[in-house]
Amino acid sequence: MTAGARPVVVLVGPPGAGKSTVAALLGEALGLEVRDTDSDVEAATGTAIADLFVTYGEDRFRALEAEAVATALAEHRGVLALGGGAVMRPATQEALRGHTVVFLDVGLAEAASRVGLSSSRPLLLGNVRSQMKGLLDSRRPTYEAVATHVVSTDGRTPSEVAEAVLILLA
Ligand SMILES: Nc1ncnc2c1ncn2[C@@H]1O[C@H](COP(=O)(O)OP(=O)(O)OP(=O)(O)O)[C@@H](O)[C@H]1O
Ligand SMILES: O=C(O)C1=C[C@@H](O)[C@@H](O)[C@H](O)C1
Ligand SMILES: [Mg+2]
Known part of the structure; x- marks a missing residue:
């Protein structure tokens, strides 16, 4: 880890x-490395997220995710994308304090239309629109x-969104 x-x-x-x-577009524009905690958890376990939910259950996934977030916040200098549910953990909310969070x-x-019927998002299986509504509201x-x-x-x-983020960071 690099201090600071x-x-x-x-x-x-x-x-x-x-x-x-x-995150990928920002990394390109800024010439910085991109890290994604979903990929970190998959790399650490050698298992796809959808399979982790089935094999280990969501609680275990969330614990691994919290570890991946804490490590990335402490050592990554580039652009960091968190898994969609990572912020729901109080320890992660605490760890995010003082960071630039968009x-x-x-x-x-x-x-709902962007995620479609992708089976890689276990929390949205079934009725995507209704699951997504519950998730967004909560x-x-x-x-x-x-x-x-x-x-x-x-x-x-995505390019327009990345541009808006770059303006915030300037
Ligand atoms: N601004 C946008 N307009 C249209 N489509 C988009 C936009 N941003 C992302 N997408 C598309 O939506 C889908 C989901 O995008 P992406 O995987 O980046 O979302 P995510 O926030 O990382 O989701 P997750 O929390 O599941 O990791 C992809 O197919 C992507 O190409
Ligand atoms: O919103 C969520 O809870 C999730 C989002 C994805 O990034 C993955 O972390 C996983 O599919 C769970
Ligand atoms: Mg993602």
Whole structure:
């Protein structure tokens, strides 16, 4: 770990907000490395997230995720995308204090249409729109509370969202 290292920006928001997509664009634009805690958990366990939910259960996944977030916040200097539910853990809310945190906001219609019927998001299996509504309603106050900035993504391309984030960081 490098002393004093911290991400330039941490992206939070629900599935379909575009965290991973926008993080990649920001990394390119800023010439910085991109890290995504979902990928970190998959690399650490050698297992896809959807399989982790089945094999270990959500609680175990959340514990692994919290560890991955704490490590990345402490040692990553580039752009960091968090898993969509990571902010719901109080220890993670605490760990995010003092960081530049951007909530990529998205409305129900666009979020549901972006994630579609992908089977890689275990929390959205079944009725995607209804699961997404519950998730957005219950999490929105937390996304807003941990964020230092909010960027709306509705009706914007990933490049336009990345541009809006770059303006905030300038
Ligand atoms: N602004 C946007 N406009 C249209 N489509 C988008 C936008 N941002 C992302 N997408 C598309 O939505 C899908 C989900 O994006 P992405 O995987 O980046 O979301 P995420 O926030 O990382 O989700 P998760 O929490 O599940 O990791 C992808 O197919 C991506 O191409
Ligand atoms: O919103 C969530 O709870 C999740 C989002 C994804 O990033 C993954 O971390 C996983 O599918 C759970
Ligand atoms: Mg992602």
